[in-house]
Amino acid sequence: MAGKFEQNLARLGISLPATVAPAANYVPARRLGNQVYISGQVPSEAGKDKYTGKLGSDYTVEEGQAAARLCAVNILAQLKQALDGDLDRVVGVIRLGGFVNAEPDFKDHPKVINGASDLMVDVFGEAGRHARAAVGCYSLPRNVPVEVDAIFEVN
Amino acid sequence: MAGKFEQNLARLGISLPATVAPAANYVPARRLGNQVYISGQVPSEAGKDKYTGKLGSDYTVEEGQAAARLCAVNILAQLKQALDGDLDRVVGVIRLGGFVNAEPDFKDHPKVINGASDLMVDVFGEAGRHARAAVGCYSLPRNVPVEVDAIFEVN
Amino acid sequence: MAGKFEQNLARLGISLPATVAPAANYVPARRLGNQVYISGQVPSEAGKDKYTGKLGSDYTVEEGQAAARLCAVNILAQLKQALDGDLDRVVGVIRLGGFVNAEPDFKDHPKVINGASDLMVDVFGEAGRHARAAVGCYSLPRNVPVEVDAIFEVN
Numbered sequence: 001m002a003g004k005f006e007q008n009l010a011r012l013g014i015s016l017p018a019t020v021a022p023a024a025n026y027v028p029a030r031r032l033g034n035q036v037y038i039s040g041q042v043p044s045e046a047g048k049d050k051y052t053g054k055l056g057s058d059y060t061v062e063e064g065q066a067a068a069r070l071c072a073v074n075i076l077a078q079l080k081q082a083l084d085g086d087l088d089r090v091v092g093v094i095r096l097g098g099f100v101n102a103e104p105d106f107k108d109h110p111k112v113i114n115g116a117s118d119l120m121v122d123v124f125g126e127a128g129r130h131a132r133a134a135v136g137c138y139s140l141p142r143n144v145p146v147e148v149d150a151i152f153e154v155n
Numbered sequence: 156m157a158g159k160f161e162q163n164l165a166r167l168g169i170s171l172p173a174t175v176a177p178a179a180n181y182v183p184a185r186r187l188g189n190q191v192y193i194s195g196q197v198p199s200e201a202g203k204d205k206y207t208g209k210l211g212s213d214y215t216v217e218e219g220q221a222a223a224r225l226c227a228v229n230i231l232a233q234l235k236q237a238l239d240g241d242l243d244r245v246v247g248v249i250r251l252g253g254f255v256n257a258e259p260d261f262k263d264h265p266k267v268i269n270g271a272s273d274l275m276v277d278v279f280g281e282a283g284r285h286a287r288a289a290v291g292c293y294s295l296p297r298n299v300p301v302e303v304d305a306i307f308e309v310n
Numbered sequence: 311m312a313g314k315f316e317q318n319l320a321r322l323g324i325s326l327p328a329t330v331a332p333a334a335n336y337v338p339a340r341r342l343g344n345q346v347y348i349s350g351q352v353p354s355e356a357g358k359d360k361y362t363g364k365l366g367s368d369y370t371v372e373e374g375q376a377a378a379r380l381c382a383v384n385i386l387a388q389l390k391q392a393l394d395g396d397l398d399r400v401v402g403v404i405r406l407g408g409f410v411n412a413e414p415d416f417k418d419h420p421k422v423i424n425g426a427s428d429l430m431v432d433v434f435g436e437a438g439r440h441a442r443a444a445v446g447c448y449s450l451p452r453n454v455p456v457e458v459d460a461i462f463e464v465n
């Protein structure tokens with residue numbers, strides 16, 4: 001029987017994708033005691049960037065939120081893989097770092113990153129409430145609009 | 156009798172403001188064992204942004220330092236709230252993350268973030284000496300000039 | 311007899327420089343239990359910035375990688391100092407934060423930060439594989455092209 005977090009994902013209609021390990025010397029997830037650090041995730045789907053462009057010119061806040069939510073889905077996919085498939089081992093979400101690729105007059109970074117924060121609470125409930133910093137960048141890898149990294153507490 | 160950190164704040168003439176919890180799915184402070192992660196704080200006062208604009212055009216380094224110091228005051232207000240009012244439970248400041256909203260030719264990010272770092276040592280003494288990264292952003296939430304997040308060690 | 315990490319450095323022809331403590335209220339390395347947080351390091355050598363300028367205009371990806379590698383050398387120098395000269399006390403590299411000073415159409419931040427990530431694995435082997443976030447900034451201290459901070463697990 002699926003644990004409560006998996007049930008929440010199912011209820012949300014979210015199927016966590018298969019993960020891809022980077023062809024590089026960093027790892028998607030790194031454990032230290034009861035913490036797991038997840039590397040910055042971008043809004044990719046099926047191996048391709050689903051969004052490329054900047055907030056304030058190419059993308060609206062709503063589109064940015066969808067991109068941030070997709071980053072969060074990818075975070076959870078990497079986390080599940082790191083926990084050998086068992087999301088029940090998650091105790092809580094400690095921190096999200098939200099990086100928004102934005103024009104210099106863009107102001108709504110927190111609204112964009114809410115796309116990721118909201119998913120964490122949708123999946124983990126109160127245990128999903130996390131500390132956060134949302135900031136603007138004038139470039140991101142492959143010109144994606146959002147990148148989000150994370151720290152989780154796990155068993 | 157106020158503990159030594161509270162006495163330092165009083166001596167500095169700093170009254171920590173009442174805190175506002177964000178109307179969102181993230182929290183201002185998140186505990187993990189003996190660590191507390193404080194979300195990115197901006198230079199707001201009495202519920203309004205005291206500064207909006209960019210270093211290198213709208214603001215001088217000195218103004219940026221004052222803004223960074225106000226971010227640090229807000230960090231301490233959130234920390235005190237998270238510790239149920241007892242700043243004596245602070246063991247030390249582990250890390251500050253300093254984000255400076257700046258023009259592309261701005262170079263003095265460390266001087267700006269010193270406005271926050273100096274306050275931590277003013278309040279906590281040697282225990283306030285922390286690791287840090289100071290970087291430039293070309294946009295920040297609501298166009299504030301500085302955002303600072305923090306990690307503390309607590310009892 | 312030098313430990314295995316020191317031997318790796320020697321084999322790579324890397325001599326860790328003498329460290330400089332910042333003339334400020336932050337520290338290059340901050341310990342919390344079995345974690346050491348290293349402050350953001352820039353590509354300086356012998357007390358001067360070896361590189362200043364932006365990726366995508368002043369510097370190619372290859373030049374950025376060399377700058378990132380120099381940041382990593384400086385990280386290791388600060389870490390060794392913090393461990394009283396004994397790099398054998400390193401258990402592993404937990405996370406690198408990579409900040410790339412780049413033009414708005416620059417896309418290859420991960421390739422640049424690989425300059426730092428690759429050094430960590432060159433020195434620490436599998437224990438050097440870390441979580442990471444690579445993002446773009448439109449300014450960095452003194453207009454350096456890269457800044458990298460780090461978290462290590464130590465004994």
Ligand SMILES: [Ca+2]
Pocket residue numbers: 367368369370
């Ligand atoms: Ca050149």
